[in-house]
Amino acid sequence: MTTEKRREREVEEMKELILSAASDIIASEGFDKLSIRKIAKKIEYSPSIIYHYFDDKEEILNVVIQRGYKKIVSAVSSMKIEGSVPEEKLVQMTQNYIKVALSMPEEFMAAQLNQSKVALKHTSSLFKGASKEKPALSALYQCLKEMYKDKDVDENTIELTAQMIVVSTLGLIFKIIIEKDISDEQRDNLISFYSNEIVLRMANGNRLN
Structure with missing residues (x-):
């Protein structure tokens, strides 16, 4: 060498x-x-x-958050779920997202609850047009768009649906992290029910119109 x-x-x-x-x-x-x-x-x-x-603490923070965010992006856009029907893909993406977040609970919570510009640069997802800038949200948006391909659903509605799924998913993740006494079996039941029932209902609502 x-x-x-x-x-x-x-x-x-x-x-x-x-x-x-x-x-x-x-x-x-x-x-x-x-x-x-x-x-x-x-x-x-x-x-x-x-x-x-x-250079400074901000650069270190930026790198740490970027690494955590890349894990999330990788989870929701995993090659393992390519080729699945949209509904199956949505369920798998949701479950992958939750499991990756739960694998680094303290880091995930700290990032999501932090209001600094450095943190929000990576974690903000509710602004208009976020689905075009945020890779994880974009993957979810594209999955929903595929689900609605035979329906007249506008892009704004698709983005809002994706954002609401993200928000509700964060709520479940936070509660599972906070309630540390939940058994593994109950945690798995919650994740399965949420992704297979609640998320699909939120997504399918636009297809009934």
Whole structure:
């Protein structure tokens, strides 16, 4: 391995160490409590070292949130559900979204409840036109559009439907995270009933008009 390659690897390893520490702090204390000093203390380096790898705390936050968001996007646009009929795809997308969120509960809650510009850049989804800018919402929008292909449903209605599904799904995720004593069986029952009954009813309402 050349000196240059070794240096590149060392830089990436240090960045990962910093980001991992930041994620841990966010998960346990929330976004607002994250600081360069806390990260430095956790990785046992001086704060000045961190500035060799990141410009500031905001850049670190941005990378951490981007990574979490990519997991969500990957879940709702998984190749495993390609080719399914729209209804099956919608159910699978919803379940994938919930399961990924529940796999990182503290990080997910911290991001969704944070009102900073950095967080909202990634988590906001209720503004008009969001389905064209947000990959996860766009995947849901396209699935609904496929469901309505034989009906005269306008784009605004499709986007609003997608946004309402996202909002209600967030509500279920939050409650499951907060009510920590829910059994695995009950959690699975809630997710199954919600995705197969509630979400499909919300989506199918526009096809009955």
